[in-house]
Amino acid sequence: MTIIDTPAGWPADEAGALAVQDELRARVVLDEPGPPVGTGLVTGVDVAYDDERDLVAAAAVVLDARTLDVVDEATAVGRVSFPYVPGLLAFRELPAVLAALDALTAGPGLVVCDGYGQAHPRRFGLASHLGVLTGLPVLGVAKNPFAFTYEQPGPRRGATSPLLAGTEEVGRALRTRDGVKPVFVSAGHRVTLEGACAHVLALTPRYRLPETTRHADALCRRALREAAARQGSGV
DNA sequence: GCGACAG
DNA sequence: ATCTTGTCGC
Known part of the structure; x- marks a missing residue:
């Protein structure tokens, strides 16, 4: 476990954050197909919060893309x-995520994060931002459609429908399990929307959410519990 | 103008 | 995200 530090130049308020998004947005790369599906490494990242104790914990879990076995993991905690x-x-999330990624020994290869990339009011969501800061290929998987519209995709696993901002396709609703609510996929950086959907399907052989997300979610919650317990015992 | 809105 | 019991099912 490592300690989170605030990245240099990190904005302190909303106005500063909007300015950063406006500046970094131009650096997003969307014309690379992304790494081939089922080979190399895929890393899930997630963050958990304890606002009561002013604690945040992030996890990065690296999987072998072919077997979906865990090959490395790291956590970071801070304020x-x-x-x-x-x-x-x-x-809110990236300082913790960057610290966890930095602590990895292996990978990370392709990064899968919770939330959106291009499906964002200013086309610069979490996944795109993380990609620009690290240079890594990143995609986003969200559980909710945010403020975007979509038609219900077909009932079978693999069915998709466009996630729309007006008439612009900013992501896709992707059914990862037969008859189960879809997830909402968008490209982040150095991967196309098509490639992102193909990766998400490869990462969901059994559950609605990608294996990367499930592992990272479980690990950051555990890291948060342990940090809270340590704080409680006065260490 | 007001509320909704990824996590 | 997080607050929260039991319950149905593999």
């Missing part, structure tokens, strides 16, 4: 540094 503001989620 909450930014409030949750719709459209500015990256500023």
